[in-house]
C-alpha cells in the first residue's frame with residue numbers, strides 16, 4: 001500500500017476481530033511512533049502498550065465514548081514527558097497509518113486522563129494524552145457509527161491558495 005492510499009483510505013475502526021496482533025507487527029507500529037519527529041526533537045512521547053484482556057476492558061470502562069475499546073487486540077496510550085498535542089497527534093497518526101498499511105485497524109479514543117493514568121500507574125509529572133485502540137477488522141463490519149459518518153469537507157472549502 002503506498003503512503004497516499006494508507007492515509008486516504010484509512011478510516012477509524014471500532015469493531016475488532018478476536019485475533020492478536022503479532023509482536024513483529026506491533027513493533028513496527030511502535031517504531032513508527034518512535035521515529036516521529038517532534039518539536040526541537042525533544043521526543044516527549046512515551047507509550048504504554050496494553051494487551052491483557054482485563055486491563056483493556058478496564059480502560060474501555062473509563063468513558064462512554066470508549067466502550068468499543070474492550071474488543072481491541074492492543075491499546076497504546078501516549079504519555080508525554082511534556083504536554084505537546086501536536087507532537088502527540090503526529091505520533092498517533094504515524095502509528096495508525098503504519099498499522100493500516102499492515103492490515104490493522106485503529107481508532108483514537110478519549111477517556112478521563114487522570115483515571116487512565118492511575119490505572120496504568122503512570123508516574124506523577126507525566127501527562128496522559130490519548131489512547132489508540134488497534135485490532136484486525138472484518139471488512140464487512142467496518143462501518144462507522146451513524147453519528148460520525150465519514151464525511152469530509154470538499155477540498156475547495158479547505159484549501160486557499162496564495163491568500164485566504
Ligand SMILES: Cc1cc2nc3c(=O)[nH]c(=O)nc-3n(C[C@H](O)[C@H](O)[C@H](O)COP(=O)(O)O)c2cc1C
Pocket residue numbers: 010011012013014065066107108109110111130144148149150151
Ligand atoms: C483526538 C481524537 C479523539 C477521538 N476520540 C474518540 C472517542 O473517544 N470515541 C470514538 O468513538 N471516536 C473517537 N475519535 C474518532 C473520530 O470520531 C474519528 O476520527 C472521526 O469521526 C473520523 O472518522 P472516520 O475515519 O470514520 O472518517 C477520536 C478522534 C480523535 C482525532
